[in-house]
Amino acid sequence: MSELYDVVIVGGGPAGLSAAYSAYKNGAKKILVLERDRELGGILQQCIHNGFGLHHFKEELTGPGYAGRCIGLIKDKPEVETRVDTMVLEVHEDKTVLAVSPTKGIYTVQGKTVILTMGCRERTRGAIRTPGGRPAGIFTAGAAQRMVNMEGYLPGKKIVILGSGDIGLIMARRMSLEGCKVMADIEICPFSNGLTRNIVQCLNDYNIPLYLAHTITRIHGKDRVTGVTVAKVDNKMQPIPGTEFDIECDTLLLSVGLIPENELSRSLGIKLHRLTNGPIVDQHRETSLPGFYAAGNVVHVHDLVDFVSDEAEIAGKFAALDAQGKLPAVQHDVAVEAVNGVRTCVPQHLSLPEGGEGARLFMRVSAPARKVTLEIKQGDEVLLSRMLPVVKPSEMIAVEVPAAITAKMTGSSVTVGLKQKEA
Amino acid sequence: MDYFKEADVVVIGGGIVGTAILRELSKYQLRSILVEKEPDLAIGTTKANSAICHAGFDAPVGSMKAQTNVRGNELYHELAEDLQLDIKWCGSYVVATTDEEVKSLDVLLERGQKNGVPGLKIISGDELRKEEPNLTTAKAALWAPTAGVMWPFGCAIAFAQCAVQNGAEVIRDCTVTGFVKENGAVTAVTTSKGTIKTRFVINAAGVYADVIAKLAGDDSFTITPRKGEYILFDKTAGADLVYGIVFPCPTKTSKGILVCTTTHGNTFIGPNAQDQDSREDNEVTTPGMNEIIAGARKLVPNLPMGAAITEFAGLRAVSSTGDFVLGETKVPGFFNAAGTQSPGLSSAPAIAEQLVAALERTTKPFAYKEKFNGKLPVKKAFIRMNAAEKTAAIKKDSRFGRVICRCETVTEGEIVAAIHEPCGALTVDGVKRRTRAGMGRCQGGFCGPRVVQILSRELQIPVPQVLKERQHSELYYAKFPVKEGK
Numbered sequence: 086m087s088e089l090y091d092v093v094i095v096g097g098g099p100a101g102l103s104a105a106y107s108a109y110k111n112g113a114k115k116i117l118v119l120e121r122d123r124e125l126g127g128i129l130q131q132c133i134h135n136g137f138g139l140h141h142f143k144e145e146l147t148g149p150g151y152a153g154r155c156i157g158l159i160k161d162k163p164e165v166e167t168r169v170d171t172m173v174l175e176v177h178e179d180k181t182v183l184a185v186s187p188t189k190g191i192y193t194v195q196g197k198t199v200i201l202t203m204g205c206r207e208r209t210r211g212a213i214r215t216p217g218g219r220p221a222g223i224f225t226a227g228a229a230q231r232m233v234n235m236e237g238y239l240p241g242k243k244i245v246i247l248g249s250g251d252i253g254l255i256m257a258r259r260m261s262l263e264g265c266k267v268m269a270d271i272e273i274c275p276f277s278n279g280l281t282r283n284i285v286q287c288l289n290d291y292n293i294p295l296y297l298a299h300t301i302t303r304i305h306g307k308d309r310v311t312g313v314t315v316a317k318v319d320n321k322m323q324p325i326p327g328t329e330f331d332i333e334c335d336t337l338l339l340s341v342g343l344i345p346e347n348e349l350s351r352s353l354g355i356k357l358h359r360l361t362n363g364p365i366v367d368q369h370r371e372t373s374l375p376g377f378y379a380a381g382n383v384v385h386v387h388d389l390v391d392f393v394s395d396e397a398e399i400a401g402k403f404a405a406l407d408a409q410g411k412l413p414a415v416q417h418d419v420a421v422e423a424v425n426g427v428r429t430c431v432p433q434h435l436s437l438p439e440g441g442e443g444a445r446l447f448m449r450v451s452a453p454a455r456k457v458t459l460e461i462k463q464g465d466e467v468l469l470s471r472m473l474p475v476v477k478p479s480e481m482i483a484v485e486v487p488a489a490i491t492a493k494m495t496g497s498s499v500t501v502g503l504k505q506k507e508a
Numbered sequence: 509m510d511y512f513k514e515a516d517v518v519v520i521g522g523g524i525v526g527t528a529i530l531r532e533l534s535k536y537q538l539r540s541i542l543v544e545k546e547p548d549l550a551i552g553t554t555k556a557n558s559a560i561c562h563a564g565f566d567a568p569v570g571s572m573k574a575q576t577n578v579r580g581n582e583l584y585h586e587l588a589e590d591l592q593l594d595i596k597w598c599g600s601y602v603v604a605t606t607d608e609e610v611k612s613l614d615v616l617l618e619r620g621q622k623n624g625v626p627g628l629k630i631i632s633g634d635e636l637r638k639e640e641p642n643l644t645t646a647k648a649a650l651w652a653p654t655a656g657v658m659w660p661f662g663c664a665i666a667f668a669q670c671a672v673q674n675g676a677e678v679i680r681d682c683t684v685t686g687f688v689k690e691n692g693a694v695t696a697v698t699t700s701k702g703t704i705k706t707r708f709v710i711n712a713a714g715v716y717a718d719v720i721a722k723l724a725g726d727d728s729f730t731i732t733p734r735k736g737e738y739i740l741f742d743k744t745a746g747a748d749l750v751y752g753i754v755f756p757c758p759t760k761t762s763k764g765i766l767v768c769t770t771t772h773g774n775t776f777i778g779p780n781a782q783d784q785d786s787r788e789d790n791e792v793t794t795p796g797m798n799e800i801i802a803g804a805r806k807l808v809p810n811l812p813m814g815a816a817i818t819e820f821a822g823l824r825a826v827s828s829t830g831d832f833v834l835g836e837t838k839v840p841g842f843f844n845a846a847g848t849q850s851p852g853l854s855s856a857p858a859i860a861e862q863l864v865a866a867l868e869r870t871t872k873p874f875a876y877k878e879k880f881n882g883k884l885p886v887k888k889a890f891i892r893m894n895a896a897e898k899t900a901a902i903k904k905d906s907r908f909g910r911v912i913c914r915c916e917t918v919t920e921g922e923i924v925a926a927i928h929e930p931c932g933a934l935t936v937d938g939v940k941r942r943t944r945a946g947m948g949r950c951q952g953g954f955c956g957p958r959v960v961q962i963l964s965r966e967l968q969i970p971v972p973q974v975l976k977e978r979q980h981s982e983l984y985y986a987k988f989p990v991k992e993g994k
Contacts, residue, residue: 121914172911187909187920190902191895209951211740211818218791219820221976221983225953232957238971238984264988307788308980324794348915351744 091408092401093182093196094118095173095349098127100202100381102155103394107401108200109164112409117194118159118167119184125167126152127204129390131231134255136282140391151390176201176349180376197408198376200400201350201364205382207252208342215247217304217313226252226340230259239263241336245313246270247301249277249284251388251479253340258287260338267293268332271315273300273322276453278342278479280388300324301337310335343386353377360429361385367436368444369403369412370396378404385431385447388481392447395483396431399445413438419494425502426451427459428478441492448482448501458504461486463496476503509688512702513677515541517867519710520684520697520720522549524660524856525848526712527667532860534674536874541706542668542676543699545683546978548938549931550664552714554853555941556738556790556822558763558779559660559770560753561595562854563652565620565628566763572832574623576855576862581654583857584663590883591666593658596771598752600655601636603646603807609757613650616758620652627653640750642808657753659771660853661941665931666884667856672930674880680934681979684713687724693840694724708867710843715787715825717833717846726837729847733787733823736762736779737796742949745815749775754807763850765803772916772944777804777811779822790821817949824849834859835866843867887925889944891917912962913955915948923959927966934967936960937977960984 091113094101097120105118124130129137132148139145142154159165168186175183180196207225222241224232229240230252242265246253249272257267270288275298277284288295296315302324303314317328345363347355356365356373363384364372370380380400381393406412415436423430428451435444448459454476461469461484468490476482517533519526522544533540546552561584567573588595604610613630620628633646640646668678679701688696688703696705713720718731741749746769756764762781769775780799797819805811827833827847832855834845843866845859852859868874890908893901901921902909908921926933926942933939936946939959946952946959960983964971975981 121911170910172914172917174911174917185898185902185909185911187902187906190909191898206950207953209817209949209953211816211951212814214739214792214794214797214816214819216792216794216797221981224956228953228956232984233987236957236961236971237987239987240984242985302794303791308976308978309982348744 087181087193087195090115090117090194090196092116092198092200092404093180093194094200094202095176095182096120096127096202096204096383097125097167097169098202098204098381099129099152099155099390099393100204100383100397101200102126102159103397104200104202104380104401104404105165106155106158107398108405109159109162111402111405113405114164116165117196118165119171119173119182120167120169121172123170125156125169128227131227131234132255133234134259137390140389141394155394173349176353178353178374198378198404200404201372201377201379201383202381202397203346203349203383205343205345205386207339208344210339213341215301215304218306220304220306220308220310222306222310222336223304224336224338226250226256226338229338230256233259233263239265240338241310241334242266243268243334244336244338245332245334246338246340248272248340248342249279249295250340250342251279251283253338254279254283254287256338256340257293258291261291261293267291268334269293269315270295271299271301272297273318274298276477280479302329304337310337313337343382345383345386347383350379350383358429358433361431365433366431367434368399368432368442369436370400370432371403371436376407385429388479392481392483395445396447413442419496420498421446422498422500423448423502424500425504426454427501427503430501435491435494437491437494441488441490441494443488444486444491446484446486446501448484450476450478450482450503453477454503459484459501460504461490461499461501463494463499468493468499470504509703511696511705512699513541514705515539516706517541517708517710518543518697518704518706519712521712521714522546522664522668522678522680523552523554523712523714524550524664524667524853525845525859527664527671528856528860529710529712529845529863530671530676530678531667532857532864534671534676535876535880536864537877538874540671540676541704542671542678543682543684543697543704544678544680547681547934547975548977549668549678549680550661550941551937551977553822553825554660554664556820557660557736557853558766558768558850559657560600560768560854561656561658562851563600563620563628563655564623564625564851564854565616565650565652566758567623567851569619569622572834573851573855576832576858577851578624579858579861580851580855584656584658584854587857591663591670592884592887593663593666594771595656595658597656599651599653600753600755601640602650602755602757603636603643604648604757605645605806606647610648612757613648616650625652625654640752640754642749642810643754644809645806655753657768657770658853665942668931669884669929670882673884674877678931684720684723687842689725694842708841708843710845710863712845712848714848715823717825717844721837721844721846724842725839726842726844728837729833730828731847732783732826732828734826734849735782735784735790735821735823737792737800737821738776738778738819739797739800739816740774740776740818740820741812742815742817743773745812746773746775748810748812749808756803756807765800767804767807777801783826787823790823792819792821796821818951832859834862836870840870890919890922912958913945913948915950916944918943918945918955920962923962924966927963935975935977936963936983939963
């Protein structure tokens with residue numbers, strides 16, 4: 086017989102920890118968090134820079150500091166059990182979870198509900214098909230960050246970064262502070278994919294050139310990286326012949342995107358969204374499989390851990406209520422469709438009770454724009470509009486939709502999109 | 509003269525051919541030594557190829573390629589269990605997509621039958637699609653039931669381990685620099701580690717075989733490296749691709765760009781065929797990748813390119829003679845096992861038999877060892893164990909309960925075992941080829957740093973000395989010293 090829990094949480098990063106705390110606050114009596122690494126906190130533990138927590142804890146924290154806060158909230162709660170060095174091998178539709186650890190061996194536990202908080206992984210060189218050799222010295226930025234910040238070794242001394250995602254930008258500064266020379270950051274898009282504050286604080290402050298609309302067309306080196314060839318790209322992101330130049334380096338760090346880790350979700354048959362690569366969820370963060378919830382980067386890649394915690398608290402709350410049989414009765418379902426410049430919106434649908442329910446929408450736009458109006462519409466009727474001075478694909482937009490508005494959603498779908506401000 | 513080692517036979521090259529020969533030699537009362545210039549076995553052509561145990565209908569009737577391929581395929585069927593070779597006997601299809609190609613299948617069928625390939629059959633496109641539904645463009649196919657897809661580096665390492673268990677020796681990081689001759693016959697091999705006295709030398713040096721032969725005084729052939737590039741997909745893409753091995757109709761220079769799903773469920777496409785001067789250049793190129801994508805699309809129109817996880821290239825050792833170069837040379841004591849491009853992997857165990865026979869022809873037959881042990885100890889990947897086996901493994905060594913590579917579910921216990929087994933892993937890629945840690949969709953993003961630390965701990969070397977693969981492929985550096993401030 087496997088031990089029964091109200092809520093079993095797969096992954097002990099910020100999403101899993103925040104979900105556990107919220108499940109506790111909402112009445113769950115037996116909560117289990119399973120974490121594969123040697124300690125709780127997930128990737129935050131290697132993010133030793135600051136800038137975390139301003140929204141969620143109203144205080145600026147480092148990554149380990151933020152993780153410490155999350156751990157502190159559940160530490161002395163007998164209702165919450167955490168197990169590290171524990172890998173979840175399988176999750177089944179009956180909510181049994183097969184796990185393995187050196188101390189407990191192979192075992193199953195069962196949840197009344199399960200929350201999936203596996204986070205994401207980094208896109209690799211293989212996924213973007215960068216030509217050239219396969220020498221040592223090519224790392225994803227996060228793997229390099231773990232090595233330098235947690236293990237105390239340098240991935241290299243003369244560094245080129247491909248991609249301008251936040252981890253890449255943070256690593257540009259980190260490597261500079263370690264005494265390394267960061268030669269350049271190469272970004273294939275005509276705009277950066279990182280937060281503006283990171284472009285300023287991590288590249289500009291260290292005089293690191295950012296080559297927008299450029300890419301790497303060849304990696305040189307047989308045993309260790311010796312350099313890269315860089316070329317300008319056209320508007321279809323294809324290298325323009327004749328624009329190539331070489332940069333000497335011993336290391337290439339890749340910051341070319343993150344992919345939600347949904348292998349368990351996929352094996353469960355949970356429906357995933359084509360663009361977010363994460364489970365399709367409602368405003369409670371319940372997936373297509375009843376009783377399975379998901380939150381954080383496994384649902385869609387966030388840029389702020391604060392929003393991860395916010396989302397995980399939603400999932401934790403409703404998973405706890407579900408486990409206690411206290412979920413509000415759903416009256417009807419409304420699809421939320423991203424249109425007109427909004428690329429993705431989570432949740433993808435709302436399971437609304439009588440009288441509506443407040444919901445928080447997280448959106449990403451397709452391209453940068455200024456002075457736009459975000460509109461939530463039912464047919465031609467504008468239910469909610471919000472003026473936004475600047476929008477960027479790299480910065481997630483969060484909008485609270487009050488119950489009074491969702492109560493008006495009587496049809497089968499609403500849209501969220503941008504209305505360009507008329508000149 | 510001071511000798512570093514003394515042997516009866518020195519095998520040069522630790523790829524699939526050299527290791528298969530070493531294993532064959534280890535059946536006899538001979539002192540056999542294999543020298544490999546790299547820190548690990550199986551890192552030349554053996555590590556980057558189509559991994560197919562061909563049935564044997566491609567090579568011209570009567571050629572060494574044809575003979576050894578059909579025999580080699582038979583031997584792999586026999587050896588698979590004792591050596592626990594990871595081979596999926598799925599059979600292969602050659603797919604015709606035009607009327608002209610349909611006709612060419614008859615030529616292959618006839619040649620295959622003359623080569624002695626069992627069970628060949630031409631089937632219709634509809635029959636094919638019952639097994640491979642994504643091959644929407646196929647009109648007919650040649651079905652070869654004896655073909656399989658194998659784990660080539662695992663096979664080479666198993667051959668070497670079997671040989672070592674029977675008294676042979678493997679010396680890595682050992683580069684051949686020349687030969688000592690007396691009266692025109694080879695009597696010793698000089699290497700970067702010292703001189704090895706020997707009666708026989710077998711040259712299985714892959715793309716360097718002609719260079720080695722020339723050093724010994726044999727200039728009867730040259731090798732042209734022919735590059736082949738590949739793209740490998742995540743396991744999740746398999747359902748959109750193929751279950752087994754699917755070839756297009758062959759061209760003059762190669763068997764064409766195929767689509768194949770490996771023993772571990774990853775599908776790959778490739779290779780192209782590009783002759784080049786460099787014996788080292790295994791870079792992937794944009795034109796090369798475009799070529800194999802276009803080629804594979806002829807067979808599977810809807811390739812899930814978003815699920816690609818890595819690209820790599822290998823060099824085939826193409827001989828100027830048009831066939832394998834096997835056996836005696838004009839230099840007494842010096843033998844070749846060269847030019848072993850495809851079907852070299854499939855032929856390797858048969859090439860080994862040929863070489864031992866060739867050695868015996870120049871002297872008297874070798875005496876068998878009384879106690880040759882052809883079985884390797886049972887070793888099962890954690891992911892392939894059933895629940896009871898997993899529990900038992902963890903009970904015996906708790907490190908089997910710690911998953912290091914999450915994509916492929918490889919445990920610390922397996923990694924430590926791979927480091928300490930005979931011919932064990934000394935590098936990160938060595939661990940990868942023995943355990944699959946780092947071969948999954950994150951390509952070592954998560955487990956890479958941990959594997960480095962395990963290697964450092966088990967080999968008792970500092971982290972900055974841990975190699976990715978070859979010499980000078982260090983992965984990490986020590987931090988810069990902190991300057992003391994006043």
